[in-house]
Amino acid sequence: MKKIALLLTISFITFSCGKKDDQSVEEIIKRGDLSEIKQKKTELGQQQSELTAKIDQLDKAINQLDKNRGLDLVTTQVIQDTLFKHYAEVQGDVATDENIIIYPEFSGVLIDIRIKEGQNVRKGQTLAIIDDGGLSSELAQLETRVALAKTSFERQERLWEQNIGSEMQYLETKTNYEAIQRSLEQLKSRLAKTVITAPFSGVIDEVITDEGQVVNPGQSPLFRLISLENMYVDAAVPENYLNMIEKGTQVKIKIGSINREYEGEVRQVGSYINPNNRTFGVQVALPNEDGLVKPNQIATIRLNDYTAENAVVIPENSVQQNALGENIVYILEKDSDDETGIARKKIVETGYVYQDKIEITEGIQPGEILIVEGAKNLREGQEVKIRNEE
Numbered sequence: 001m002k003k004i005a006l007l008l009t010i011s012f013i014t015f016s017c018g019k020k021d022d023q024s025v026e027e028i029i030k031r032g033d034l035s036e037i038k039q040k041k042t043e044l045g046q047q048q049s050e051l052t053a054k055i056d057q058l059d060k061a062i063n064q065l066d067k068n069r070g071l072d073l074v075t076t077q078v079i080q081d082t083l084f085k086h087y088a089e090v091q092g093d094v095a096t097d098e099n100i101i102i103y104p105e106f107s108g109v110l111i112d113i114r115i116k117e118g119q120n121v122r123k124g125q126t127l128a129i130i131d132d133g134g135l136s137s138e139l140a141q142l143e144t145r146v147a148l149a150k151t152s153f154e155r156q157e158r159l160w161e162q163n164i165g166s167e168m169q170y171l172e173t174k175t176n177y178e179a180i181q182r183s184l185e186q187l188k189s190r191l192a193k194t195v196i197t198a199p200f201s202g203v204i205d206e207v208i209t210d211e212g213q214v215v216n217p218g219q220s221p222l223f224r225l226i227s228l229e230n231m232y233v234d235a236a237v238p239e240n241y242l243n244m245i246e247k248g249t250q251v252k253i254k255i256g257s258i259n260r261e262y263e264g265e266v267r268q269v270g271s272y273i274n275p276n277n278r279t280f281g282v283q284v285a286l287p288n289e290d291g292l293v294k295p296n297q298i299a300t301i302r303l304n305d306y307t308a309e310n311a312v313v314i315p316e317n318s319v320q321q322n323a324l325g326e327n328i329v330y331i332l333e334k335d336s337d338d339e340t341g342i343a344r345k346k347i348v349e350t351g352y353v354y355q356d357k358i359e360i361t362e363g364i365q366p367g368e369i370l371i372v373e374g375a376k377n378l379r380e381g382q383e384v385k386i387r388n389e390e
């Protein structure tokens with residue numbers, strides 16, 4: 001590549017300085033003198049040979065002076081001690097107890113829907129009205145009868161207190177008043193069922209039934225109401241982690257579909273080991289302030305099962321295995337110019353691996369320079385050139 005670049009540079013200079021010669025070539029061709037044309041070609045051929053010889057001399061000098069030419073390129077990093085945590089990963093599903101289908105408790109025509117899909121509603125808010133089929137009129141009549149029965153009872157009660165009238169008359173008016181009053185309360189209860197209200201605060205995820213349709217208790221789904229506040233992850237954890245997890249244990253929760261990680265807390269630990277897969281159930285409370293977490297999303301629970309302070313941790317791909325099955329890495333011994341060095345092979349003992357990082361328990365120390373990339377084809381004592389990015 002250097003030879004080609006130099007040739008192009010010299011050619012460009014020759015072209016710039018010899019523009020008149022190019023014009024004379026054109027004039028010679030126009031004149032049509034064959035001997036003159038051949039003579040000019042011979043002159044240009046000699047110039048080309050001289051340029052090629054000069055380029056070869058320059059290449060030879062470059063090869064002699066550039067001592068890094070042909071050295072394998074490597075990238076390095078200084079080994080440091082750090083806090084290393086390993087996590088066991090368990091798959092689970094996002095869930096919420098406040099995810100329900102609302103059904104009517106009264107038969108009739110759905111005459112008024114007061115919400116729409118995606119709307120936030122509060123607990124007790126009216127969602128829809130069912131035609132009461134004349135219950136309102138019955139309620140008005142019954143309220144009149146209750147008022148009359150109350151008046152008769154209170155009058156008879158005053159007389160009874162004055163020892164006027166019989167006890168039977170007093171008891172009859174009292175019983176009549178109480179019976180009509182119970183009928184009124186029952187009618188009010190029935191009438192209240194014509195008003196569909198939200199059992200908790202949340203979001204109307206779906207409006208299932210349209211206005212004008214006849215609905216029946218337990219048969220006609222009206223709305224799906226979801227609350228995204230009290231979310232949790234339901235997961236099955238292998239029994240060998242039983243002594244590592246309890247109510248209140250802090251865990252990490254990864255939701256891959258939205259690429260978010262949350263801090264969660266175990267709120268319930270199952271007391272039963274499933275004999276089919278040797279797991280026990282856990283529920284982990286999941287914060288959802290931003291509202292991005294939805295029911296039935298797949299979640300990954302990360303349980304911290306190992307922690308090491310002042311650990312030596314390096315990229316996993318920098319560790320190789322030799323023919324004896326030993327784990328080896330290459331350490332760099334720098335030369336004085338800081339651009340080259342000598343690769344030294346070291347046998348290491350490894351520990352846990354997590355997220356492309358591996359713990360080294362023996363063999364290398366903080367402060368040494370690890371060869372990260374370019375170590376696959378190295379040999380002990382080989383000279384290499386460092387190619388670290390700034």
